Structures are given as structure tokens and as C-alpha cells.
């Protein structure tokens with residue numbers, strides 16, 4: 328994908344200045360060829376605080392005014408999930424390069440429209456799967472690609488929190504705004520990282536189950552997010568989910584995500600790959616294998632990253648033609664299809680075929 332159109336500088340507008348919008352703003356500042364020229368935020372207080380803190384020249388309430396500006400090249404979206412597809416589609420239709428935070432959308436149908444529109448416009452479109460950019464993930468990928476593990480036939484991947492529900496009563500815990508709970512919110516990271524390392528995104532079938540055992544009782548709050556809370560809003564999303572995913576090749580992935588659960592660790596994520604010659608887990612990156620003298624467990628030294636470890640810096644590097652897009656829209660669509668299938672399987676009680 329050749330993107331460099333001779334520009335040496337990119338003007339960025341960020342939409343949403345909540346918990347992660349602040350990270351978008353800070354991250355673009357790290358690239359000398361990027362400048363955040365505007366912010367759209369519906370909360371006047373959060374908007375004012377962010378433009379002051381990050382020195383942004385313009386604050387608007389309606390993001391559409393930014394899409395109309397010819398001097399803005401990049402739109403970076405940090406909005407509640409239900410707005411992802413709509414705002415990203417508007418931005419792509421306006422010919423902007425789009426960095427969209429995860430999850431891609433609240434259903435695969437909408438996600439597919441984004442993939443098609445980005446392709447049609449020839450712009451850069453990336454979902455901000457930050458786990459992918461971690462040095463541990465990139466080191467692991469190098470080890471996998473060397474063939475150290477042999478054939479990877481199975482994997483386990485998880486993100487589990489004991490008490491980490493983004494604030495109860497915020498949009499995160501309402502299905503109409505979030506689309507789903509911990510599966511969309513943190514399962515997406517664990518799954519994306521695992522499939523990336525396995526080098527296969529397309530699933531054949533998914534069997535999943537979801538639970539909501541803490542949130543509906545007002546337990547397990549983790550205080551993430553800056554949006555307002557509605558104390559009367561129902562908690563109608565999942566706070567734990569599990570799935571058995573069969574990939575098209577026949578390989579399997581066990582996914583587990585929990586915002587709240589009685590578990591051994593307060594907050595932990597891990598991906599374990601099982602190969603014919605060795606196994607690998609991260610973080611930290613460890614390789615397990617049989618040697619002539621016994622069983623070896625080796626902690627891998629960090630290897631040079633494949634791309635910049637900051638996703639926004641990488642995004643601008645792609646625009647400059649210095650890097651190839653690390654998270655591809657087709658991969659994010661495949662992840663979305665699997666997450667949707669987990670919910671479909673949980674509600675039907677059956678294994679769901681993925682198309």
C-alpha cells in the first residue's frame with residue numbers, strides 16, 4: 328500500500344477527549360511530522376481542559392465541521408463504541424485518513440462498510456490495537472516468524488481483571504452505546520494479538536458463553552473513562568466471556584476476557600502459543616521447549632521492533648511512506664466477526680459458523 332503523496336507534514340484532528348482521547352493527543356505529539364490542529368468534543372469542560380493541556384488551536388462541538396476542512400488530513404477517533412462506524416464512515420467519505428480506536432464497530436456489517444470505503448478512497452484506515460505494537464508482541468512475532476515454534480496448532484489468550492469494569496453506569500456498561508461488554512472492550516485486544524502472532528485471522532466457527540455476575544450488582548467497578556454516569560442505567564453487557572474459536576485452518580484459540588472475576592491476579596493479560604517444536608507465552612516473552620538435557624524455559628531478550636511501538640507514530644510513519652500498515656482493516660474485520668460470533672453463540676447456545 329503506497330501512501331506517501333509527497334507530503335512531509337500531516338494535520339490531525341482528534342474526536343473525543345475522554346480517557347483514551349488524551350492518549351491520542353499525547354501520542355501524535357511524539358511525531359515531528361504530525362500536528363493536532365483541532366479537537367471535537369461534546370463536553371465543553373473536557374474539551375477546554377484538553378485544548379489547554381495539549382495546546383490545540385481549535386475546539387469544536389460538532390466533528391462534521393472538521394471533516395469539511397481541507398487542511399485536515401487525519402481524523403483520530405476516540406469515541407464511545409456506538410459512534411465508531413458512523414463517524415469513521417463520515418471521515419472516510421470526506422477523504423480523510425482514519426485512526427479508529429477499538430473495537431472497530433459494534434457489528435461486522437458496519438465494520439465491512441468501513442473496509443470497503445477505505446479501499447474505495449485509497450486512504451489509510453487503521454484500528455488502534457495497541458497491544459499489537461508492544462515490544463513483547465513484536466519480539467514474539469519475530470520468534471514465531473523464525474519458525475522456532477514449528478506449527479502452532481493451539482493458543483490461549485486472555486485479559487482478566489478482578490475489578491476493572493469501566494465505570495458502571497457510563498456508556499461502557501450499556502449495550503445500546505457499547506454494543507457489548509468485556510468481549511468488545513478487552514477481549515478484542517487479547518484476540519487480535521493472538522491471531523496476529525498465529526498469522527491467521529479467519530475463523531470457521533465459534534462457541535462462546537458470556538456472563539454478567541458483578542456489574543448488575545454494582546460490583547467490580549474499575550473507574551476507567553471520563554464520560555458521565557447514569558446511575559439508573561441498566562448494566563446489560565457481559566463482564567466475563569469465554570470462547571473456543573476454530574480457525575479456518577483447523578487450529579484453535581481459547582479466549583477469555585473478564586472485567587470482573589474472583590481471580591488470582593488484579594489485572595493480567597497473556598497469550599500462549601502451542602507449537603509442535605516449542606511454546607511461547609507473553610508477557611514477558613518466554614519460550615518453552617524440550618532440549619536434549621531437559622526442559623528449557625527461556626526468557627527472550629527484547630528484539631528490535633518491526634514498527635514504532637506507538638500506534639499514532641506508526642500511523643504517521645505509514646503516511647510518510649516509512650512503514651507498512653501494521654494493523655490491516657481486513658484483520659480488524661475478521662476479529663469483529665469473531666467477537667460478534669461469541670455473542671451470537673452465547674445467545675443461541677450453539678456453535679456459530681463465521682463467514
Ligand SMILES: NC(=O)c1ccc[n+]([C@@H]2O[C@H](COP(=O)([O-])OP(=O)(O)OC[C@H]3O[C@@H](n4cnc5c(N)ncnc54)[C@H](O)[C@@H]3O)[C@@H](O)[C@H]2O)c1
Pocket residue numbers: 342343344345346347348367368369370373388390405406407408410428429430455456457512551552553554
Ligand atoms: N486502545 C485502548 O487501549 C483503549 C483504551 C480505552 C478505551 N479505548 C476505546 O476508545 C474509545 C473511547 O473510550 P474512552 O475510555 O476514551 O471513553 P470516555 O467515555 O472516557 O471518552 C469518550 C469521549 O467522547 C466524547 N464524545 C461523545 N460523543 C461525542 C461526539 N459526538 N463528538 C465528540 N465527542 C464526543 C465524550 O464526551 C467523552 O469525552 C472506546 O471505543 C474505547 O473502547 C481504547
